[in-house]
Amino acid sequence: MAKLLECALNFSEGRREEVINAVVAAAQGVRVLDVASDKDHNRTVRTFVGSPEAAAEAAFRVSAKAVERIDMNGHRGAHPRMGAVDVIPFVPLGQATMAEAIAMARQVGQRLGAELGIPVYLYEEAATRPERRNLADVRQGEYEGLPQKLAEPQWKPDFGPDHPHPTAGATAVGARIYLVAYNVNLGTPDVEIAKAIARTVRAKTGGLQNVKALGVMLRERKLAQVTMNVVDPLCTPLYRVLELVRLEAARYGVAVVGSEIVGLVPLAVILETARYYLQLEGFRDDQVLETRLWGETP
Amino acid sequence: MAKLLECALNFSEGRREEVINAVVAAAQGVRVLDVASDKDHNRTVRTFVGSPEAAAEAAFRVSAKAVERIDMNGHRGAHPRMGAVDVIPFVPLGQATMAEAIAMARQVGQRLGAELGIPVYLYEEAATRPERRNLADVRQGEYEGLPQKLAEPQWKPDFGPDHPHPTAGATAVGARIYLVAYNVNLGTPDVEIAKAIARTVRAKTGGLQNVKALGVMLRERKLAQVTMNVVDPLCTPLYRVLELVRLEAARYGVAVVGSEIVGLVPLAVILETARYYLQLEGFRDDQVLETRLWGETP
Numbered sequence: 001m002a003k004l005l006e007c008a009l010n011f012s013e014g015r016r017e018e019v020i021n022a023v024v025a026a027a028q029g030v031r032v033l034d035v036a037s038d039k040d041h042n043r044t045v046r047t048f049v050g051s052p053e054a055a056a057e058a059a060f061r062v063s064a065k066a067v068e069r070i071d072m073n074g075h076r077g078a079h080p081r082m083g084a085v086d087v088i089p090f091v092p093l094g095q096a097t098m099a100e101a102i103a104m105a106r107q108v109g110q111r112l113g114a115e116l117g118i119p120v121y122l123y124e125e126a127a128t129r130p131e132r133r134n135l136a137d138v139r140q141g142e143y144e145g146l147p148q149k150l151a152e153p154q155w156k157p158d159f160g161p162d163h164p165h166p167t168a169g170a171t172a173v174g175a176r177i178y179l180v181a182y183n184v185n186l187g188t189p190d191v192e193i194a195k196a197i198a199r200t201v202r203a204k205t206g207g208l209q210n211v212k213a214l215g216v217m218l219r220e221r222k223l224a225q226v227t228m229n230v231v232d233p234l235c236t237p238l239y240r241v242l243e244l245v246r247l248e249a250a251r252y253g254v255a256v257v258g259s260e261i262v263g264l265v266p267l268a269v270i271l272e273t274a275r276y277y278l279q280l281e282g283f284r285d286d287q288v289l290e291t292r293l294w295g296e297t298p
Numbered sequence: 299m300a301k302l303l304e305c306a307l308n309f310s311e312g313r314r315e316e317v318i319n320a321v322v323a324a325a326q327g328v329r330v331l332d333v334a335s336d337k338d339h340n341r342t343v344r345t346f347v348g349s350p351e352a353a354a355e356a357a358f359r360v361s362a363k364a365v366e367r368i369d370m371n372g373h374r375g376a377h378p379r380m381g382a383v384d385v386i387p388f389v390p391l392g393q394a395t396m397a398e399a400i401a402m403a404r405q406v407g408q409r410l411g412a413e414l415g416i417p418v419y420l421y422e423e424a425a426t427r428p429e430r431r432n433l434a435d436v437r438q439g440e441y442e443g444l445p446q447k448l449a450e451p452q453w454k455p456d457f458g459p460d461h462p463h464p465t466a467g468a469t470a471v472g473a474r475i476y477l478v479a480y481n482v483n484l485g486t487p488d489v490e491i492a493k494a495i496a497r498t499v500r501a502k503t504g505g506l507q508n509v510k511a512l513g514v515m516l517r518e519r520k521l522a523q524v525t526m527n528v529v530d531p532l533c534t535p536l537y538r539v540l541e542l543v544r545l546e547a548a549r550y551g552v553a554v555v556g557s558e559i560v561g562l563v564p565l566a567v568i569l570e571t572a573r574y575y576l577q578l579e580g581f582r583d584d585q586v587l588e589t590r591l592w593g594e595t596p
Contacts, residue, residue: 033590049591185579242576258579264587267565274568277575278540281483281556289391289562290589292331293302293347 003096005055005104006033006178007048008263010086011066012075014042019069026065027058034263040218042077043086045181047263052096056104059088060111067116067168072143078216079227082139082146083169085112089124090175101175102126109173113160116168119150120159123174128158135172136212143169179231180269181262182238184245186224187255191217194224200248201226201241208244210236223257233265237272267291301394303353303402304331304476305346308384309364310373312340317367324363325356331562340375341384345562350394354402357386358409365414365466370441378434380441381467383410385433387422388473391564399473400424407471411458414466417448418457421472426456433470441467477529478567479560480536482543484522485553489515492522498546499524499539506542508534521555531563535570565589 007030013019014037023044024035030050037044048058063085070084088108090101105126112118127133131154141149146164149155156162157170164170186194194215201207213228226245230236238261246256268285275283285291305328311317312335321342322333328348335342346356361383368382386406388399400423407418425431429452439447444462447453454460455468462468484492492513499505511526524543528534536559544554566583573581583589 031590033587034585238576256577258577260579261576261581261585264585264590266587270568270572270586273572273576278536278559278571279554279556281558283559287559287562288565288568289331290565292329292562 003052003100004049004093005052005096005101006091006093006264007055007059007088008091009046009048009059009062009088011044011046011062011070012042012072012077012081012084012086013066013070014038014040014044014077020044022069023062023066027061029054030058036262038079038262040077040216040220041079042075043079043081045263049093052100052104055090056108059090059108060115063088063108063112063118063171064116067118067165071167072169073167075143078219080136080139080142080214081169082141082143083118083165083171084167085118085171086139087123087135088171088173090173091178092175093178098125098175098177105173105175109159109171112171112173113157116165118160118165118168119146119157119162119170121170121172122158123172124176126174132158135174138172146170177232178266179229180233180238180265182228182230182241183260183262184226184228184242184256185218185221185258185260186226186249187257188224188252189217189222191215191224193249193252193254194226196252197245197248198226198228201228201244208236208241211241233269234272237276238269239273239276300392301350301398302347302391303350303394303399304389304391305353305357305386306389307344307346307357307360307386309342309344309360309368310340310370310375310379310382310384311364311368312336312338312342312375318342320367321360321364325359327352328356336377338375339377340373341377341379347391350398350402353388354406357388357406358413361386361406361410361416361469362414365416365463369465370467371465373441378437378440379467380437380439380444381416381463381469382465383416383469384437385421386469386471388471389476390473391476396423396473396475403471403473407457407469410469410471411455414463416458416463416466417444417455417460417468419468419470420456421470422474424472430456433472436470444468475530476564477527478531478536478563480526480528480539481558481560482524482526482540482554483516483519483556483558484524484547485555486522486550487515487520489513489522491547491550491552492524494550495543495546496524496526499526499542506534506539509539531567532570535574536567537571537574 030048034047092101109120198213198215202213210231328346332345390399403424410416496511496513500511508529
């Protein structure tokens with residue numbers, strides 16, 4: 001299979017359709033796999049895949065349009081954010097290596113800093129120091145806390161100026177292995193319950209390996225949600241995550257009312273779900289009919 | 299997705315390898331998914347998929363070779379059979395419709411009759427009268443009973459002559475919807491329990507629509523099994539079947555210890571499983587990454 005990078009560029013507009021469309025349309029030369037907008041989060045994820053060079057170019061062009069169209073002053077949304085372009089992760093697929101993904105992350109970071117005047121932090125596998133690996137730490141303080149953060153010596157950005165962009169904030173650019181964005185909706189409007197459950201399932205605070213979790217409020221639906229990233233979902237499968245959330249929610253007499261996979265997910269992740277719940281014995285990936293029809297390398 | 303027909307052509311040779319190979323090799327232009335021969339049945343099933351036109355052409359060529367190489371006079375085998383080419387079912391996949399599958403069944407039937415001199419009965423969705431829908435009824439009397447059957451007015455064939463082919467008998471050609479072969483293994487060696495559970499889940503005897511079920515013994519593993527065909531598994535999904543078996547087994551204090559999907563299953567069937575157990579909201583088939591990478595029609 002070819003060298004491919006997948007890029008799941010997150011930008012801070014999830015409500016105004018014309019802005020979302022303008023930003024999303026800003027790049028060609030890559031295959032757009034998904035565009036997922038969330039009004040409560042006020043955020044959109046545009047997922048695309050292409051050769052390393054094409055993916056980097058597309059990421060830059062989409063970022064430039066987002067910086068042009070989105071003013072972070074007055075931005076409100078349920079999801080943590082520090083910039084008009086909030087985070088740009090590159091994921092190696094096919095024959096691409098992590099080193100190649102890191103190289104492209106650096107390249108895009110350098111251009112955002114030099115050409116758009118955006119302070120950039122490299123994170124995850126691209127991080128220049130251990131304390132910058134974790135996106136949550138990089139984003140700590142969010143947009144509003146940037147003036148103070150950027151003034152501190154240990155938070156000098158990897159590229160770009162030592163002060164926030166006047167309207168676009170700062171951006172994190174990185175490389176990481178595949179993750180699934182997975183949200184679980186609870187039968188309660190109490191966001192404190194979602195936050196408590198997030199604490200129990202998050203790896204860092206005593207939960208499942210590979211899980212990052214936050215409790216957020218879905219204002220439109222009046223439901224609390226545990227919003228998660230599951231890194232390496234073949235190591236920590238989604239059913240295990242869901243069932244732990246369900247277990248922890250039961251303490252409060254709260255049920256799981258639904259869940260959501262945001263963006264794309266590899267077939268193997270779905271198959272693990274089926275294998276667990278159906279108690280399948282010996283089910284091979286190639287028993288899925290379409291895998292016999294696809295066959296040829298893209 | 300493209301218009302595809304799957305064809306599981308059954309011919310009456312399961313022992314002589316050179317005959318099997320010659321028949322199986324008789325057609326190109328389609329993707330062969332499986333070739334399964336059974337010595338006891340003295341029968342082979344060649345499963346292939348392609349565009350409707352390619353599938354119909356391949357079915358005709360394979361049939362022509364089987365008619366050339368197989369002499370039904372003296373044929374012995376454990377499976378009911380009436381012809382060198384015994385049955386040709388077409389199953390619509392992807393964007394193909396049942397009407398298209400029926401049209402191809404008719405086309406192949408007409409050619410078998412006109413070009414090979416084979417009497418042909420259209421069955422299942424392609425049947426020209428209600429009493430010909432069921433394959434077992436069409437095949438009643440088998441090869442040896444054909445001279446009498448073909449002489450009866452109500453069994454005048456849909457295509458071809460009113461008398462059997464001298465060596466190749468008759469053939470049934472039809473169209474049907476997808477079915478999944480699904481087995482559930484019970485934590486008991488008591489086959490009577492499996493038979494009782496089969497009775498409760500089988501459509502005919504008060505169970506789920508679209509389910510045929512039998513209780514059988516897995517001698518090697520000393521486990522009883524409910525073995526099933528689930529016709530139209532997007533109408534009656536596998537999770538519903540499993541959970542009903544589980545419910546009915548609980549009456550006997552018996553658990554489900556595993557289950558098995560035999561052969562190929564469409565992605566959509568696996569996705570329905572994930573949607574139910576993960577309580578997924580709004581999950582689209584095209585969120586599976588591979589559907590985007592191998593998007594081009596085969």
